[in-house]
Amino acid sequence: MSSLPFDQIPIFEAIEFASRTLLYPPVTGFVMSMALVWSRKVPNVMLRAWFTVTLVCCGIMLGLMGNIIRIAHRFGLLSTNVYQQRLRQACALVMHIHRRFNPHVRMAQGSGSMRWSDINVAHILMANHTSFQDLFGGLWIVPLQYMSLMRIFFKGSLVKTPVIGPLLPEAGMFPVHYVSTNYDDFSVARDKQAVVMEAADKYLKTGGSLMLAPEGVVNRTPRQLTEFRVGSFALAIKYKLPLYYIVYCGHDDVWPAGWSIGGNAADVLYFIGELPIDYTTPGSPDLDAKALSLKLKQVMQARLDTLYEERDRRFGRKK
Known part of the structure; x- marks a missing residue:
């Protein structure tokens, strides 16, 4: 299989696509916000607000995961022991995510x-x-x-x-x-x-x-x-x-x-x-x-x- 000649590789198109993605306003804003949180360059009251908002979001995620696991248990797809294990693991998983979004701690x-x-x-x-x-x-x-x-x-x-x-x-x-x-x-x-x-x-x-x-x-x-x-x-x-x-x-x-x-x-x-x-x-x-x-x-x-x-x-x- 012949390789694509170097002068035909759409390298500049790829760079343009990457720059559009990385500089897309929501993405850029999120990255900059996380950098500020990590560096602790914002007032502590804002860090606490961020911590709380992300905790609420993780709580919603946990609620959804818990309902899915609960339904699986009610339909007999999970034994009681495995059901309890999966709930405990779900709690840990969403809190792992919460940690990643709060690098100021x-x-x-x-x-x-x-x-x-x-x-x-x-x-x-x-x-x-x-x-x-x-x-x-x-x-x-x-x-x-x-x-x-x-x-x-x-x-x-x-x-x-x-x-x-x-x-x-x-x-x-x-x-x-x-x-x-x-x-x-x-x-x-x-x-x-x-x-x-x-x-x-x-x-x-x-x-x-x-x-x-x-x-x-x-x-x-x-x-x-x-x-x-x-x-x-x-x-x-x-x-x-x-x-x-x-x-x-x-x-x-x-x-x-x-x-x-x-x-x-x-x-x-x-x-x-x-x-x-x-x-x-x-x-x-x-x-x-x-x-x-x-x-x-x-x-x-x-x-x-x-x-x-x-x-x-x-x-x-x-x-």
Whole structure:
């Protein structure tokens, strides 16, 4: 097959077509807008507005995806387990997209952190909780395959959150039914919570994995971890599950506690680690839920302190 002579190649026509496409006003405007967002050259209030608009758009996308998955389940095309997995993956997918459209929130992994692929057994994952952004930020970084195998404990009132809220229990997540709106009140509706814990216990018995925030609610002192609740540690001991942890540094800058809207320009670091545990030696302190919770809290606090120092160095922040 003979090749086209060089002097007959429509190179200038191709360049003209490319220039028309790239300089098409909507495309040019979008590219320039994203460049401004990335460079943080616009007022923070505009960045927050952009964050909110893109979040709403992703919520609409999630709603559409959720309806398609729901219809497939109702027609028997997906089993209940696969249906819940696909809903969880859809949540993660749209939040991956949301992250790409909000480059002013710069998120990076801390030095020495484990990779998600290193976690390949049934486990419990604990995370610090300083902001509503923890939910979205966690979904920004979690792999879709990992999300299909993971269920989360979440504050029961989040079911009222538009779009994503109703999907949480539908996707197999476990609500925590607090009886008070005070951030430092951990009391729960015992009857409702007993049913949830029974379901979580059954789920772990079949080889499932859980993610939760051991502090229970949003911590208003983000640099200092608050007391850990011990119930989940008792589950870890019962099934001899490995304990992994993820520590976030900076989510409270993105979305401060108590704010109705987040999206501030911020630098976020996170670290994934594993807590060494001795479940086999009789009399091991790790066989006591309270002692195990204190051990993890100490490790996570030390890592959190390190992350703040690393963030100052990596992003040139002033102390």
